[in-house]
Amino acid sequence: MAHRWGMVVDLDRCTGCEACVAACHAENNIATVGADQAARGRTMHWIHVERYWEGEFPNIRARFQPVLCQQCDAAPCEPVCPTYASYHNSEGLNAQVYNRCIGTRYCANACPYTVRYFNWFNPAWDKPLQLQLNPDVSVREVGVMEKCTFCNQRILAGEIKAKAANRELQDGEVKPACVQSCPPTAMVFGDLNDPNSQVSRMSRSVRATTLLAEVGTLPKVTYLERESSHGDE
Ligand code: SF4
Known part of the structure; x- marks a missing residue:
């Protein structure tokens, strides 16, 4: 495949501001469900920020972890879909064909990340x-x-623009809305097939880890653990 899109999230930089969540809502026409629906567990956020507490009161700190579709290479959501609405596209993304989906929700039950x-x-x-x-x-x-x-519409727009100019897509040229909006640049997006791309280099960091690695889903989102637990990169 020409590209293999991935993301790195540096947990040392994330402040939990949720600008990524707001940007994702605006970019992707995501509905705001309101308090009543949210109370029934019907929230809609393609990215959400998990909050954890570290330490004991009064020496306690809030920690944050943005969680979005991990775009797994061995995605559990794909084989369970009876209509092939959830499938792997040619650039390694877990695509969702809306007009094929019949709403069985098998995929949501199979996904260990609840995204x-x-x-x-x-x-x-x-x-x-x-x-x-x-x-x-x-x-x-x-x-x-x-x-x-991963804001596929932005990826496509970037690829079309590069093709029209008869050149290769540059590293960092395509930014999903969450990446573009993150104030401390905690999120980096790019091509994992390019060993020199920023996302590839960061994903080789000693702080690199994946969410629920033991489940074997092979996510393309890598998290960088906090410096305090690993020392320098
Ligand atoms: S915008 Fe950046 S800093 Fe704010 S919650 Fe999202 S990832 Fe964290």
């Missing part, structure tokens, strides 16, 4: 909020499973 979201209703944007919708991203309807795509 797949079921649409419980047809989202509506009251005027003039419909003007904020991104025309490059479809608005999903009730009964469909959805999740992070």
